[in-house]
Each structure stands twice: as C-alpha cells, then as structure tokens.
Amino acid sequence: MRPADEAELSEAIRTAAGPLSVRGGGTRGVFGPGAVLETGGLSGVRLYEPEALTLVCGAGTRLAEIEALLAGERQRLAFEVPDLRSVLGREGVSTIGGVAAANASGPRRVQAGACRDAMLGVRFVDGAGTVVKNGGRVMKNVTGYDLVKLMAGSAGVLGVLSEVSLKVQARPEAEATLLAEGLGDAAALAVLRRALGLPYDISGAACRAGAALIRVEGMAGSVRYRLGELQRMIPAPWQVVEGEASTALWRAVRDISDFADETGALWRLSVVPGEAEVVPAALRAAGIAHRALWDWGGGLLWLSCAEGHGATIRAALAGRGHATRLRGAETAPAYEPQAPEVVALQAGLKARFDPRGILNPGGLC
Template identity: 65%
Template sequence: MRPTTEAELAEAVAGATGPLLVRGGGTRTLGHAVGEVLETGGLSGVEVYEPGALTLVVRAGTPVAEVDRALACERQRLAFEVPDLRGLLGREGVSTIGGVVATNASGPRRVQVGACRDACLGVRFVDGTGTVVKNGGRVMKNVTGYDLVKLMAGSRGTLGVLSEVSFKVQALPEAEATLVVEGLGDEAGLAALRVALGSPFDVSGAARHSGRSLIRVEGMAGSVAYRVGQLRARVGGEVTVVEAETSAALWREVRDVVPLMGKPGEVWRIATLPTAAAGIVAQLEAEALWDWGGGLIWALLDPGHGAEVAAAVAGRGHATLVKGEGGPVFPPEAPEVAALVAGVKAKFDPRGILNRGMMG
C-alpha cells in the first residue's frame, strides 16, 4: 500500500485486517516488525516554508535530500544534523523526513541544539484505529495537555503513522572550524572533549575516532576565531585547526559513522555516561567511534558478543544492535517501563497492528 493523501492513509489503517509494516524509505528500519508493507513515500512535498519565521511544514514521505535543498536555498538547515546510515547498514533507498522523526535520528550537533524531537513543533499522524491526530503547530510554545510531538519522535511507527511534521529550522553559520587534537590516548582524548563541552565556548560537536579528538565551533567568524583560541589553550595534545568544507567533511564522517563502514562484524550503538565511555570500549576491546563527548559510542565487534555488550553497559546506559543478526536488537525494558509502554500502545493502537515487533 502506498497512499498519497492523509485520507487514503487513514482509510488504509482503518481497513487493515492484520499487522502493518510502516516504511518510509526503508533506510533506518531496525527490529523484527512483520506485516503488510504500508509505504509513506507517497505523502511527499513541502507544505509551508517560512524562512523569516524559521519554520517548515513538510509531509512525512518527503525525501530528506529535498528538504535539505529547500532549506539551503535560504541558507538554512535542520539543526540536528540528520545521519545517513545507508552506507553503514549496506542499504539503498531514499531517506524520508518521517523516518527521521520516527527514529529520532540525531547527529553530532545534538550536544548543542538537542535531538530531532527538540526541533519538532507539531505532528499529524494516523493512529492504529485510522483516526487522524494533530498535536502542536508552527510555533514553539508551552501548552497544557499531552506532548504527542515528543512522544511520536522515536516511537518507530508503533503508535501512529506520521503524515506531516513541522520543524523549527536554523540559519547556516557564517563560519565553522574544528580543532583536531592528536597525541592523546582514549581516556585523555575523551576528557578533552568533556573539557570543551563544559566550557563557555558553545561547542557544536565533540567526537573521537582513529586516535583523534574533534571539537567543532560555529557562528560569526570573529566569535569562531576567539573560541578556537580559547579552546586550544585548554584541551591539551597536538592541535591542528581546519575550517569550512574541510571541517564539514570531518563531521559528515562522524555523522554517518564512516570509519566503521564496510567492515565485517556487528555494530552496536551504545548510549552511556561520557565518563564511562572509554572503559566500556576497553572492556569490549572494540573498534569505536565516540560522539556526543563520549555519550554515544558506535562499537564494532565480532558477531555473537551481545551478552558481553549487555554486561559492559549494565547500569551505565543501553545498547542497540544496528548491524548484525544475533539476538534482540533493543535492550530489555524494566518491568515498570514495559507496563507504561504497553499502556500507551494500547491507547494509540488498540489492535496492535502498527509495526508489531519493531521495538522488541
């Protein structure tokens, strides 16, 4: 099924007699969902774009590349830096904006501006009964009631099928520079990232891989130059500064996990305490890319190490298997959390037909 209007989408969900596998471009799908495929790619196009108000309303099946092009024409962007994991996962297809929101896909700039969900102003979606639901709008404001915008971001299509999303967008900065710090071991290199993030110098990226720590600053040219000088004096190691497109290319590699691309083995996405990041990787003896100052680890391991990953992360975060076939993809939920999730799902999808098994 490939509806082209919200009404057709609602009709398709309402008339479903079995489970539905909701899919945008199929570039971010994880888990073990089953059912008849319901494609959202037919729901495509920019509905409203107001550059002066920094707001964008777009249909859920719109390709991310189309959104990026529209924003670039006005020197604007989605601030949360959408990852493209097709190369890592060995997939083709077109990434859609609905898939980005459904997975809460967020890149290196999350340390400064927050995740995808923090840029979402409003959503329209069809719940498991075929009812069209709207929440939020085109301005950021505090309101009473349920914040379904935040609930839908990261729900992976298990609560409803997105049909439209509105965002706040960001102007492109005048300048960008990255401090490349070498000569430090992993403990010291990650500590340098934490020093940078804890400083008043508004860091927009803090990552480490291949023996290098990367610290990014963006903004007005004079401000960037000043902050680079201040950070250089604080982080230690051997510092080289790269700017403009050279800097941007480094962060595309981090964003898309390029250092682990094409290598055999399992890839785990581990969210943890930045102070625990070096110890977890050392315990697993993994090849790793650290993002978010160490709060996000992409770890490459030989197959069959799920138990070791769970033991290393226990009490310090959670791990998701993003590439590989062994065991469960998502970490088990605590009983009280599982009960809460089941209650929410029962409200939005009482028949249990939307992406059944996706989060299991």
Template identity: 60%
Template structure:
C-alpha cells in the same frame, strides 16, 4: 500499500491487521512483521517561511528535497541528520517522517538538541484510523500528552506520521574544527573539559586516535572561542574534521560485524570500551559510542548494565539478540499502556521494539 492522502491512510490502517510502516526503508532496525505500508505517497513541502525559520512538509517527502529547499535560503535542519544507508547496507531515499520516527540526530545534538527538539507540530493517523494533530508552527507549552515529542523515536509503533512542522536554523557564517592526536582516555577527558567550558561547541568526537572539536557561529566569535579552547586544552590545532564520518559511522560501513550504539555517561565511556576491547567511535564527548563487534558475540549489554543502554543497530545473519535494550518493568508497562492507547488493535510495526 502507498496512500496519497490522510483519508486513504486512515482507510488502509482500518483495513489491515498488521502493518510494517516504511518511509524510504533506509533507517529501520528490528524485525517488524506485516504488510508494508509506504508513506512516500504523502510527499511535498506544505509551507516554508524562511523569515520565521519554519517549515511544514508531508512525512513522505524525501530528505534531499527538504535539504535543497532549505539550502536555497542558507538554512538547514540543525540536528544534522545521519545517513545510515552505508552502515545498514540499504538503498532508497530517506524521508522526513523516517527521520522523525527514529529521532535521527547527529553530532550537533549536543548544542541544539535532537530531532525531537526541532519539532513544532505533528499530524498522524493512529491505530483506530483517527487523524490526530498536536503542536503547531511555534513553540509553546502543552498539557496532556506531548505527542510531538512522543512520536519522535517511536519507530512507527504508535501511529503513521502524515505531516510535520519544524523550526529550522540559518547556516552559520563560519565553522572551524580543532583536532589533537589522543588516546581514548586522554581524548575523551579533553572533550569533556571542552564541553564543560563556556565556549559553545557544536561537535565533540573521538575516532581512530584523533579527538575533534567543532565550533560554529559568527566569524569573530568562532576565532575567539578557538583561541580560548586551545589555551584551555593545549596542543590542539586547526584542521579538517570529518564530521560526516562521525555522523554516518562511515568507518564501520564496509566492514563485517555487528554494530552497536551505546548511550552512557561520558565519564564511563573509556572504561566500557576498554572492558569490551572493541573498536569504537565516540560522539558527544563519549556519551554516544558506536562499537564494531566482528564476531557478534561481545557481552555488550552486560558491560553497560546499570550504566546506560545498548542498541544493536546492525546484526549478523542468524544473530538472535534483540535490537533494542529490554525495558525495565515500569517502563515496559508504560510503553504497553501507550501502545494500547494509540494502537489498540496492535496494527503497527509489531515486534520491532520487542
């Protein structure tokens, strides 16, 4: 199914018992069951006001189209959308709705927030076929459910997004990366020190024995902050930084093995990685860890028990481990209640989140 309007989308939902909601099919993890409903028919930019830093587009709009429109005005989606096609071994074109459905966010999240923090408004169709709108074109406080934030990261389990409103960001005048050759313990300690400083960094990552810090903004400010950080940290040097590799987890893309995404306290990262003995890429000062598990048998969830969460982003053939971290009883009850509210017939992406 490929509806082209919200009315067609509503009819498709009401006429189905189980749907797998799909944008470009480039980001989905987990194992949903049902008939595929493609949102790519809901495509096009509805409104773009560069002076107001506001963009409204339909959910099936290709991400490349959005990025091209913004680039024409030297603007961007600030949260640095990852491209997961290499890691997940997928083809196709990522869509704006798919980005929101998984809350896809890159290294700049530590400065500007995640995808959900750039969302101003959302339109979607729920499991009863109702067209629901929440939010608008400016940031404001809301009462009741904040559906804008709720839909981001819901993996299509609450409704099918049809339209989105975003705040966008001007491309900064200058960008600079500082790097240092560091072991993981020392490297993450330096990154935490930088993150705790007043020098407003937009990326902090460790990969293959190299720690990296990114600074963005007005040229004079970038130069000043770089000087101050070098004084704080020591022998860090200006060099090229491969932020796309961190964002897209490129080093693990062509290699065999399961891939895990861990969210933990940055102070716990080095210990968890040492305990598991797996190759790692660390983002956000160690708060986000990507792990390559060649045999697919490492006790990853046991290692993070009580310290954070672990998502199995890419599994091995025949591996039965759930993709998403099992929820605590109270959280699971809340999740069931939300799904019952927005999808009372159990139509959307059943099985994808356990």
C-alpha cells in the same frame, strides 16, 4: 500500499486485516511481518516561512528536497541527520517522517538538541485509523499531552506520521574544527569533557581513532576567538581544520563512515560520558576485537565487532546506559531489555494508540 494523502492512509490502517510494516524511504529497513505500508506518497512542503524559521511538510517528503530548499535561504536542520545506509547495507532515500520516527540526530545534538527538540507539531494516524494532530507552528505550545515528543523516536509502533512541523536554523558564517591526533581514546575523551565544560558553545565533540575533534560554528570573529581560547585552556597538539575540510570530518563522524566496509555487529550505545570507555575496556579484557567511535562528548558510542558478543556488551553497560544492535544477528535482543515498570508503560501506550497491535509488530513496544 502507498497512500497518496492522509485520508488514504487512515483508510488503509482502519481496514487493515493484519499487521502493517511501516516504511518511509527504506533507509533503515522494514520492521517485522505484515503488508508494507509506504509513506512516500505523503510528500510535499506545505509551508515554509524562512523569516519565522518554520517548515511544515508531508512525512514522505525527501530529506534531500528539504535540505536543498533550506540551503537556498542559507538555513538548515539543526540536528544534522545521519546517513547510515552504507553501514547498514540499505538503499532508498531518507524522508522527514522516517527521520522523525527514528529521532535521527547527529553530532550537533550537544549544542542544538535532537530531532525531537526541533519538532513543533505532528499529524499522524493511529492504529485505529484515527487522525491525530498535536503541537503547532511555534515553540510555545503547552496545551494537552506532548504527543510530538512521544512520536519522535517511536519507530512507527504508535502511529504513522503524515505531517511534521519543524523549527529550522540559520547557517553559520564560519565553521572550524580543532583536531588533535594521537592522543589515545582515554586522553581524547578527557579533552572532550573538558571542552564541553567551557563556555565556548561547542557544536561537535567526538573521539575518532584516538583523535579528539571539537567543532565551533558562528560568526567568523567569534569562531576565531573561541578556537584561540580552547587551544589556550586545553593543551594538546591541535590542528585547525576549516571550511569544507571541517564539514567532511563531521560528515564522517555523523555517518560513522569508518565502519562502512565492515561486517558483523554494529551497536549504538548511550552511556554516561564519564564512563565512555567501560564497554571497550571490557571487550579488550575479554580479547574481543572491536572498533569504537564516540560522539556527543562520549555520551554516544558506536561499536563494531563480531557477532555474538551482545551479552558481554550489556553486562559491562549495566546501570550505565543502554545498547541497541543495528546490524548483525545473534541471540541477544536488538533492544535493551527494559525494567518491568517501563514495559508496563510501553504496553499501556501501545494499547491506547494501537489497540489491535498492527503497527510495526516487534518494534519498541
């Protein structure tokens, strides 16, 4: 099914006789069993006001179309959407509804926040076929429940997005990255934590193959000053990478392209930055070969290893964060097991928004 508008989407869900597997552009695969419900027909920019930094578009609008439109006004989506097709073995094209449903957020999250922080409003159809609207076109909107944040990252299990309103951002005049290679993971992560504690508005902090990467963006003079201060306050063998070369470095971090040609399991871990090495250390102690890439100053860990080590990963992570398996088959569940209180809350939300349990069964709720 591929509804052409919100009314058709509502009718398709209302009259569904069984489970529906909701799909945007197909870049992250299809959840669970059931008839495929594609949102690509719900496309088109409904409103774009560059001077107000506001964009409203159908959920099926292609991300590439949105980025091209914004680039024409020297603007961008602040949350730097990852493209994980190469590491997940997917094809398709990314849509803004899929981005919002996954809360897909890249390296700039340490400065600008996640996708959900840029979402001003949503329209969606719940599991009963009811059209729901929440939020608006400005940030100061505090009426009622914040369903905008609820829908961000809900992966289509509570409702199918039909329209998304977003705050956009002006493109900076300059970008540069401080790169220090050969530090080793522990030293590089310590450098990132130190840098993020300084008042220099860092927009990226990653550890890749034992190297520390720190990105600064803004007016050219400000970028030069902040780079100088960071180098002065954090001794390291720094190289300055500017312009497109800097952009390419962060594209590789954003898309975890280091893992593109690998097979086996791929894990996404949210951790306490001060304990970013706990899981890799446990894998080393167990003799389990792996590769790691840290983003968000150590708070996000991408981990590539052979299948079958989920129990080891989760045991090492216990009480420190949570892990999601994005690729690979094994007995460990893909999502982090939740506390009974959280399970009850999720079940309550599912019952309220999808009483028949037909939207993406087997997903987060």
